[in-house]
Amino acid sequence: MDAPMAREVMEYDVVVVGAGPAGLSSAIRLKQLADAAGRELSVCVVEKGSEVGAHILSGAVIEPRALNELLPDWKERGAPLNTPVTEDRFLLLSKHGARKLPTPPQMHNEGNYIVSLGNFCRWLGEQAEALGVEIYPGFAAAEVLFDDLGAVRGIATGDMGLNRDGTPGPNHERGIELHARQTVFSEGCRGSLSKAVMARFDLRHNADPQTYGLGIKELWEIDPAVHERGLTVHTVGWPLASDTYGGSFLYHLEDNLVSIGFVVGLDYSNPHLSPYEEFQRFKTHSEIRRYLEGGRRISYGARALSEGGFQSLPKLSFPGGVLVGDTAGFLNVPKIKGTHMAMKSGMEAADAIFDHLADVPDGSGEVTGYAERLRASWLWDELYQVRNIRPSFRWGLWGGIAYSAIDTYVLRGRAPWTLKNHADHTQLKPASACAPIDYPKPDGKLSFDRLSSVFISATNHAEEQPCHLQLKDSAAPIQINLATYNAPETRYCPAGVYELVEADDGPRMQINAQNCLHCKTCDIKDPTQNINWVTPEGGGGPNYPNM
Amino acid sequence: MKILVPVKRVVDYNVKVRVKADQSGVELANVKMAMNPFDEIAIEEAVRMKEAGVASEVVAVSCGVAQCQETLRTAMAIGADRGILVSTDAELQPLAVAKLLKALCDKESPDLIILGKQAIDDDANQTGQMLAALMNLPQATFASKVTVAEGKVSVMREIDGGLETISMHMPAVITTDLRLNEPRYATLPNIMKAKKKPLETVTPDALGVDVAARLTTVKVLEPAGRSAGVMVADVAQLVDKLKNEAKVI
Incomplete structure (x- = not known):
């Protein structure tokens, strides 16, 4: 060259x-x-x-x-902080029910605002x-x-x-x-x-190694009759198993808009898990669907977030x-x-x-x-x-809640110990050791398939450009990821970038890089750290409005 | 030779447009806007003519809200020499834009006016033709090749079933089709230089043009969603459904 x-x-x-x-x-x-x-x-x-x-x-x-x-005069400068939080609700979901939990002190939102961070x-x-x-x-x-x-x-x-x-x-x-x-x-x-x-x-x-979560979010315009501007709802529990860290948020913005999302800790161990599908079925819970029914979905997107906190800096x-x-x-x-x-x-x-x-x-x-x-x-x-709260959820939802209550109310964050973090990509168990998860089919009203979701993220990449998802070892997706973990990238990617296709000489991992939402999950979760996310051509990627 | 290129600020082609809840139009709040792609082709063509020594000056014009300045800066980053913004918050329909452009052409006396064949928001495909009619100039629409020689401009047009080449006296109006060229990337240094190029702002009043809308939008609707397909058991059932349900045969 x-x-x-x-x-x-x-x-x-x-x-x-x-x-x-x-x-x-x-x-x-x-x-x-x-x-x-x-x-x-x-x-x-x-x-x-x-x-x-x-x-x-x-x-x-x-x-x-x-x-x-x-910018102390942000109000006069017209900062788009238009919706003060008026009420915090914290719910523990079971498959058919919901129980109100006391809102932990860190989650009180007096004086805070619901915003579109993009705006x-x-x-x-x-x-x-x-x-x-x-x-x-x-x-x-x-x-x-x-x-x-x-x-x-x-x-x-x-x-x-x-x-x-x-x-x-x-x-x-x-x-x-x-x-x-x-x-x-x-x-x-x-x-x-x-x-x-x-x-x-x-x-x-x-x-400590950095740990991460994957957040998937949708923006909905809902029926004005059920819209409560300023309300925030957080949930834990269903549909996630108690050994998986995660939860949801639902924020009522201005103009009958609702921002709804689901975060799954990327230290999950079951390779059959799909954060995308968990989010989709979460929306069908009676406590959530009552807000969304009759509404329409406007936008979709996903992004990883750092969860390691103090000890991972x-x-x-x-x-x-x-x-x-x-x-x-x-x-x-x-x-x-x-x-x-x-x-x-x-x-x-x-x-x-x-x-x-x-x-x-x-x-x-x-x-x-x-x-x-x-x-x-x-x-x-x-x-x-708050350094010990997130790592304590390695003891499951109940262990984490119990420890967090003691750490927050009794020790007040001054525990003489610091819990360790472990790298997310080492946490997957072999697929054969885990129970498959049967996700319901999307109904096209509350839950959707991945491609129709990616469509409304308005993501695009110039077609003729080098693939920005680089594999160090091109054989690993089949020889390791498929053989041992049943190709988890086809499930954790919220944009359907990784697709297993059958070829004459066996299965092949196809990378649909054009769909990429720049969430970085594959760079984080790939079990052998084989995927390297590099920047595609500038201007590519999602075009989120109001997200 | 001077070339005038009108450019329109539209919703970016990557954005999935959404109809407002009250059906009065398309949602524009915080939506990514960009230059109409056909206008980008028009600017590129004009800049190439300047680079080839055929044209001496490229003037970009945009009509609309103050943010159209960004569209003009993009045009200048591609290579336009200066920009003119006709600033108004009024809804502009093709006839009003054509009249504004005529007023500017009367002042600027360009030899060529190159426009996008249509804007990707209203798809009207009218402004170029109206401008040519108002100015009584020859026009060549849907251009896929433009050549200037001996005081005349020859334009290859994309027409149904083939290509047509016409030759016009100048001044003339040309509207661009998709295959005319592939616009360049605006580079960082050129974007910086564009910030320093002259940008003049005028108002419709100053140009003596009444931009009042002549058409009223009654209602804007999204296309109906497609219903899911069904599997048919055999050919007979397919024919039956096509005949009696879909009523297409």
Whole structure:
């Protein structure tokens, strides 16, 4: 193959990878600080989605604590926080019944808002641009760049218009190198560049493995008669077996919209389990269907989230860059919230970077002040206190609830021990050792098949491009995944990307990469870590409205 | 030679459109918008003509809400030299747009006006033809090849069952079909440069055009859902169903 063409280079003080709440908060805070100090500071944000918010998916109920600190006048600026939470309901479902449970203190939502996180990010993006941040949606950061000393010196955006075999097509455009004095990685859960950076700098050396959940969400427009704006309902129990961690959310937004979703811990052990099918049958429960019947489904999407908490946090800085938001693992699982932490971590990183750039003339080196600042902030205490809740669910739903009650009410988060996390991909048992699960057929009213769901996520990828789901060993899907685990990727993928097809010489794993929702579950759960998710051509992936 | 290219801001082609609950139109709140794909082809063609030395200036025009500026910036990132926004919050129908474009053409005197053959939102396929009629200019619709030589423009048109090549005097109106070209990717440096290119804003009033709607939308409906198929036992039953149930034979 010919040597690739040289790339154009653009220089910035700070480059931010990903226009989510963490990255945008970082960019906003940097510009605020520069303005206040009367200093020039160039900040560039790249976003792989076709627009800011296109790839953002969350419940979401957000706690405005970090927002109050970042933009205290957010109300006047028209932030789309339109629906204060008015009531919290926490239900334990059985197949035919539902029992009200006392709402744990972390799940009280007074003062919080039900939002579309995508719309919130669109608004944050406007605030950032008004401050002079350059945001480039439709450009995927595909590669981390290093200088001669091995420090991160920025990122390169992916080539556009490549053929399937990686050769340049007729409209080929080479990617661009964005050089920065510091690079902020805010890619969201399991960022592909963060993964490379963590390996390169051994950032997980003293951390437990990160653990994850897969959240699948739908947006519904429901019958106004059963809509209760401001109501949040959370459930645990049915349809999941008690040894599987997970639960649901149902939030009543404005305009008769309801956001409904289901999260399954990716440490589940039964390879027959399908998070997608669990969500679909969950909606048929009498306590849930009463809201949805007569309504219509508007949108669908899925995204993995970090559940490892405090003990799974990697080292947060390295020469030339920092990790912020959910790619670092800032999510409070018992609170079921990460946005306030993502924003806070982004803001603390911005403060530390700004000081560093003032102290070190060329801005190189490591911003160690970031982790120090975080340790002194409310974020650290909050995450530390709840560190044992999620791991205690390894003892099943009842064990977890019992332990969590003691940890929360008696020990108040000050237990002298810290429970360990274990990597999700090691948790699957052989298919032969687990009971198959018989999922009901979709009824087309409340429950749907996977492809009609993917259709309304508005996901798309340019057809002729290299597959962005790379297999290290092309034989593993059949020889290991199918033989031992009955091809779990055909079930855990919420977009039907992995499809087992019968060929003349036996079964073959077909990868329908065009369907991909960028949830990252396959990169996480594949039992031999054989799947590597890399960024496809910029602008590809879902186009979520109001998610 | 100057080329004027009108571009429309429409719902992105990847988005599955949804009818509003009150059936008054299509839901646009927080929906991803983009340049009409046929207009992208029009811009690409004009920019290629400029790159080939045939044209000297490419002017992009958009009519509508303030956010149409983004569409104009995209056009300028592809290579248009400047943009003109006719800013209005009014609902614009093809005739109103054609009149606005005529007013601008009277000011700008372009030699060619290249438009998308239709917009993917209303599928009207009218603006180019109306503009040609209002200006009394020759027109070539559904272009799949455009060549300028010796003061004339020759256009290969996609017509039923084949291709037709016509030659026109300029100024002239051309509308693009899908196969005319494949638009380039806007690169990051070009997107940056586009931010600095001149963008002028005018109003319909300043152009002396009444944009009031002439048509009223009565109702917008989604296509009826398809019912599930059934398995038939044999050919006889199939014929019977086609004849008596579907009534197609």
